[in-house]
Amino acid sequence: MVIIMTPDASRENIAEVIKAVESVGLEGKIMEGSQQKIIGVIGDKTKLASVAVDALPGVESSVAISKSYKLASREFHPQSSIIDVDGIKIGGDEPVVMAGPCAVESREQLFEAADIVKSFGAQFLRGGAYKPRTSPYSFQGLEVVGLKYLAEARERTGLKIVTEVTTVEGIAPVAEYADMLQIGARNMQNFGLLKEVGKCKKPILLKRGLAATIDEWLNAAEYIMNEGNPNVVLCERGIRTYETYTRNTLDLSAVAAIKHLSHLPIIVDPSHGTGKWRMVKPMAFAAIAAGADGLMTEVHPNPAKALSDGPQSLTPENFKELMEGVKKLSKFMRDENMIFVG
Ligand code: PEP
Ligand code: MN
Numbered sequence: 001m002v003i004i005m006t007p008d009a010s011r012e013n014i015a016e017v018i019k020a021v022e023s024v025g026l027e028g029k030i031m032e033g034s035q036q037k038i039i040g041v042i043g044d045k046t047k048l049a050s051v052a053v054d055a056l057p058g059v060e061s062s063v064a065i066s067k068s069y070k071l072a073s074r075e076f077h078p079q080s081s082i083i084d085v086d087g088i089k090i091g092g093d094e095p096v097v098m099a100g101p102c103a104v105e106s107r108e109q110l111f112e113a114a115d116i117v118k119s120f121g122a123q124f125l126r127g128g129a130y131k132p133r134t135s136p137y138s139f140q141g142l143e144v145v146g147l148k149y150l151a152e153a154r155e156r157t158g159l160k161i162v163t164e165v166t167t168v169e170g171i172a173p174v175a176e177y178a179d180m181l182q183i184g185a186r187n188m189q190n191f192g193l194l195k196e197v198g199k200c201k202k203p204i205l206l207k208r209g210l211a212a213t214i215d216e217w218l219n220a221a222e223y224i225m226n227e228g229n230p231n232v233v234l235c236e237r238g239i240r241t242y243e244t245y246t247r248n249t250l251d252l253s254a255v256a257a258i259k260h261l262s263h264l265p266i267i268v269d270p271s272h273g274t275g276k277w278r279m280v281k282p283m284a285f286a287a288i289a290a291g292a293d294g295l296m297t298e299v300h301p302n303p304a305k306a307l308s309d310g311p312q313s314l315t316p317e318n319f320k321e322l323m324e325g326v327k328k329l330s331k332f333m334r335d336e337n338m339i340f341v342g
Helices: 011-023 045-050 107-119 144-157 171-177 191-198 214-226 253-261 270-274 277-289 316-335
Strands: 002-005 027-032 037-042 059-063 083-085 088-090 096-100 124-126 160-164 180-183 204-207 232-236 266-268 294-298
Touching: 002 011, 011 027, 011 037, 088 096, 096 107, 096 316, 107 124, 107 144, 107 316, 124 144, 144 160, 144 171, 160 171, 171 180, 171 191, 180 191, 191 214, 204 214, 214 232, 214 253, 232 253, 253 266, 266 277, 270 277, 270 294, 277 294, 277 316, 294 316
Parallel strands: 096 124, 096 294, 124 160, 160 180, 180 204, 204 232, 232 266, 266 294
Antiparallel strands: 002 037, 002 059, 027 037, 083 088
16 A cells, blocks of 8 residues: 655654554555655555544545455466366366356246257256346246256256355255355345355355446455355456447456456356347357356247346357357367466
8 A cells, every 4th residue: 555645744744654554563665756755555454444544644645556355366366266066167178158048937948948058068057046136026036946946957957057146045045956156246245145155165156246346346256255165256247338239238358357367267148248139149259259267148948938038048049059159269269379367
């Protein structure tokens, strides 16, 4: 952290700031500019939490230099992490694809979707049993019945199950049936929920909040990791901007940013990211080209009949084309050594 003094700060003001910094076991170094003096603080800045340096006389402002998250940062953990979800490795050589309907609607619908995504090579079946819908009158999900169908679909296909948990009370049932717990965009800063999933043993898929910065997103991951769960995978799913043509603006630059800032794997969801099925395939290819470790896409046996997110859901045929392209593209990137890390 650096503390910037006002141009008219006195020697006494500076001495008082240094004293405050030293009182918590840190070192303060004075740097003289032509107009102003600044004080560089050396040591763990969290120790300064008890000192309101900005309130001391002669202080203009203070600026944090190091990041507020640690466990999630690449500085702390230079090696890229590979998250193993019951044998499926996320962050390894092969992109991992999580696909399925937005919501579990019935046993038949889910089984049909599971068979489709399995046959074209996905590793995970997705499907919401608890749906955080914008309107309270929209379909809210089948809840525990939906979780049971998901577990049955795993038995049937061998696919791993990822599904959203929306409440602290929901963690135990979701963890009982699913292989990976999803924290949705709307809950990315639900700190109570993040702490509780941090205590659970299952890997977590942490979606980026609708209006979250990359820093806030990595701090959300830190909440989970700080409770003892290191198995976090990030998912970019688009953010709110002034653009209304697409449902969200898919921020693919976040993939490169996360690879630099963090060791955690990152996947991309072009379905929620665009809201339009026509855009899912090109954005999926772009995500893989940008270095994403995988994809999450919505696939429905009959998107026109979907109870939620039909307009962004792929038909079986479209999903097949997406998977064929992803396989070719990721092989090309591996063969050409186009792997972007750090
Ligand atoms: C979902 O993946 O089912 C979902 C609701 O997505 P998001 O939280 O990204 O809106
Ligand atoms: Mn959806």
